């Protein structure tokens with residue numbers, strides 16, 4: 356935030372403190388309506404709490420994500436009616452891995468998962484959250500959030516200049532938001548080399564597997580989603596994009612070196628006019644509570660996509676944040692309860708995910724990894740077990 360913005364906010368804040376302006380009072384505000392935010396809004400509203408969720412985009416919308424959900428989350432989603440019904444969602448039980456030159460191995464998955472697009476899933480949970488009484492403001496961004504010690508509450512400033520005063524805040528604003536800068540979070544000071552690209556395609560592949568195809572500098576996931584479609588999503592590098600000059604050229608120069616990927620790109624129908632793209636994807640550790648905000652989902656830490664369970668973690672951490680607020684107590688107790696359960700459930704898994712990512716994206720290492728998976732499938736299962744939790 357620059358000085359001028361700071362000044363405007365301070366002025367507004369002073370007017371609010373003097374009672375000249377009237378803020379809207381809310382019990383719990385949730386910033387960001389991805390899976391973490393929507394799930395916490397749903398659970399808190401269902402329990403009778405007054406909840407306001409603010410999402411900068413308008414539903415439904417696409418976002419960069421592999422759209423393979425680990426079965427860890429399936430029971431919870433089903434029990435709460437948060438799983439879209441009436442759709443044939445593919446059950447995924449096999450894992451296929453190819454090294455940068457396209458040599459592949461397939462192993463069964465212990466727990467497995469299913470595929471569903473975020474376009475469909477997020478909109479469904481958004482509908483359920485509204486049904487149980489959550490208030491949702493769409494198309495508005497939270498520009499600033501500040502904890503005021505004197506009133507023991509937060510002030511949120513929205514992009515339409517509305518000010519919300521809130522007793523509690525859940526930060527579910529994803530892997531990277533302007534609020535990370537406002538809050539001066541440590542990870543945002545460092546640049547990240549990763550970018551993410553996503554397409555929906557129609558292709559002729561089995562619907563019960565999730566594939567990870569390596570290429571120099573990254574890896575590309577493919578799995579079935581609803582309506583006979585597939586998701587194709589890769590983690591690539593900013594330097595390669597700069598070198599190639601455009602996304603199609605980067606794909607030809609780097610991804611297509613893996614013959615598996617070349618064939619899929621050439622033989623599939625691409626359904627988006629242009630891909631969804633995000634950059635500066637950062638896997639550095641973050642804190643589950645900062646500035647008294649309970650951080651949930653990627654805002655608390657992003658697991659590397661190869662693990663295929665960032666969504667399950669987002670859903671479960673949204674649930675934990677809601678549970679910590681429902682359990683109640685003073686602010687210190689709520690924050691400690693949340694930080695403790697978050698750390699117990701996720702910290703180790705995120706660390707393993709960061710380190711396993713080193714086994715991807717280069718010829719020698721990806722080839723070694725493929726051989727290891729083929730010869731000792733137990734190793735792959737051990738990695739999966741260490742990055743996944745129990746069904747919740």
Ligand SMILES: Cc1cc2nc3c(=O)[nH]c(=O)nc-3n(C[C@H](O)[C@H](O)[C@H](O)COP(=O)(O)OP(=O)(O)OC[C@H]3O[C@@H](n4cnc5c(N)ncnc54)[C@H](O)[C@@H]3O)c2cc1C
Pocket residue numbers: 386387388389390391392409410411412418419420421422423424425495496497498527528529530531532533534550551552576588589590636651652653654657658660663664665666667669
């Ligand atoms: C390339 C890639 C592939 C992946 N593939 C998979 C996969 O196959 N399976 C899997 O389980 N996980 C996968 N993940 C991880 C998964 O996408 C994330 O972990 C998950 O989306 C996190 O959900 P979230 O609710 O925390 O954040 P998000 O879904 O990112 O939601 C955050 C929301 O906050 C909003 N927002 C941000 N700032 C503000 C603001 N100031 N005011 C208002 N709103 C704001 C944003 O618009 C956004 O809607 C992948 C990630 C990447 C990068």
